[in-house]
Amino acid sequence: MSAPLAASVAVGDRSNLSHGASRFRIGIVGCGPRGLYCLQSLSDELRRNRCVRSLSIDIFEPSEFPGAGNVYASCQPHYLKMNFAAKHINAWADLGESGAERLDFVGWLKQRYGTSVDPNGFAPRAVVGEYLHDCYRKVYAELEEFAQVTLHGCRVSRVDRRVRRWVVQTDRLEAEYDELVLTVGHEGWRTPQPSQEQTKVEFIPAFPIRKNLSVESIRPGETVAIRGYGLTWIDVTLALTTERSGAFIVTGDNWRYLPSGCEPRRIIPFSRSGRPMLAKPNESLFPQPAALDAIWERGRDAIDALQLPIHRCDRGSEFWQILTQSAAAAVNHFRDRSFGTSTEVQNWFDDWCRGTMKPATSLAAMRRSFRVATGREVPDVGWAMGAAWRNLYPAIVRQVSYGGLAADQWKTFWHIAAEMERIAFGPPADNVGRMLALIDAGIVDLRFLTSELQIDSSRRAGTCTIGNGIDTVAVDRCVDAVLPSPLQLHSAGPLQGLLEARTIRRLHGSEGIEVDRLGRPVTEKGRVVDVLSIIGRSTEGCVLGNDTLSRTLHDQPQRWAAEVATKIQNRKENE
Structure with a gap:
């Protein structure tokens, strides 16, 4: 101990804890x-x-x-990955007088295990917790x-x-x-408070993942619906496949899944928007040109120069123009002839946000982001928007925090931030590759992305169906992959x-x-x-x-x- x-x-076991008066x-x-x-x-x-x-x-x-804490507990399975590169993890604000003992994560791994790690890679959360x-x-x-x-x-x-x-x-x-x-x-x-309709459905909380998603809770061959289409959806899907001895292999430019026979027959994610989280680039596979640093620095300086409080952050605002101009400048760095503009970036974002996203569109966005994030395709506007948000984010935090945004602008800002969470702070590219492999294997089914569960009174209590107007599927188990805000x-x-x-x-x-x-x-x-x-x-x-x-x-x-x-x-x- x-x-x-x-x-x-x-x-x-003390009922009252007292200290010396001084x-x-x-x-x-x-x-x-x-x-x-x-x-x-x-x-x-x-x-x-x-x-x-x-x-x-x-x-x-x-x-x-x-x-x-719970999120980085070292007892959790190693397939649960960070979406924050190893090189950025450092628990120490400064080295202090005992710098030799104060190692960042990469240095600690080398000292503890004697092995080098890709600083641009995404480590298991359990190892970060250790x-x-x-x-x-x-x-x-x-x-x-x-x-x-x-x-x-x-x-x-x-x-x-x-x-x-x-x-x-x-x-x-x-x-x-x-x-x-x-x-x-x-x-x-915890799980968030469900809607009135959802209270009729028996949801299994995603965490703790090994306890809640065991083969005793979700049996092989069952059909599983997962509420949520973000990072926790990926965690749950890996728990239902990798945890059950399924294997992922890389063949050429893509991932392939080898089933174990112990996974569910079908995994069905569903959400309100149907919009996916785009792959976060691995800079070892997709190095970021040094020329981009000047673009990001100009953007941060422009955000820092905004007069506070910021009274507008909508598409016509100076705040939004700084973001879209930075993204346009970044994507132009990779283009030979067709020069993008902030209007092109704005149009891309409008298309991204327009209504609910169809399954085919969502899948295409995932595939393209995976290929860009792994250096297989030329960066596009989606990558540029994510990169701009990530690199300007420190200035946005400085300006918006502590009342830096007018109260009536928060609804608009939260809308932007929620979409940028999907575009900029998504999963590691490898995990997107794994999800694509499961889709190609027919285990993950995106046809019902924006559908809703319906109680099936003809079956046992708490069971339900999900349909898209064309097909309807009986669901055996429902997992809640949405965490409380x-x-x-x-x-x-x-x-x-x-x-x-x-x-x-x-x-x-x-x-x-x-x-x-x-x-x-x-x-x-x-x-x-x-x-x-x-x-x-x-x-x-x-x-x-x-x-x-x-x-x-x-x-x-x-x-x-x-x-x-x-x-x-x-x-x-x-x-």
């Missing part, structure tokens, strides 16, 4: 990657300020792998030089204000803190309780939890709440782009840690 986990067991007490609720980043930044600040006063840090994380958990253990050891550190392997159900402190409640203990930060991420594996809080979690008590509020327009640049939430009356911070996914909209492992896109953990270290130092000087 690891030392941090042993500490958790040692205190886990201790400065810090609570971290949720310790996935964002909680890890807060701890790592705090460790740096404590060392920098030589804070050696009496200090205690309590970490509340119910998952087995602190630092990784790295994050190892970083957590290092940070834990660093913090023990300054503080009494304890991990509690339990879920926090409620937090309340008590004079100048915050009280944390779990089913095991109650404790008070001088500083409390909530980094609860997805708040555990950041706006859908856990009904029994601490954030929902704070909202109901009007201790915090949502930012008008975006509806994310409103916070300042230190993560301090804002009350219904517009006052900043002190000694409490909320950092990460639940603030989406107030802070843009939280679902990332990037340490460079946001600096809230560093800002929070710097303020806390200053408080500790000031208290020490006043004693």
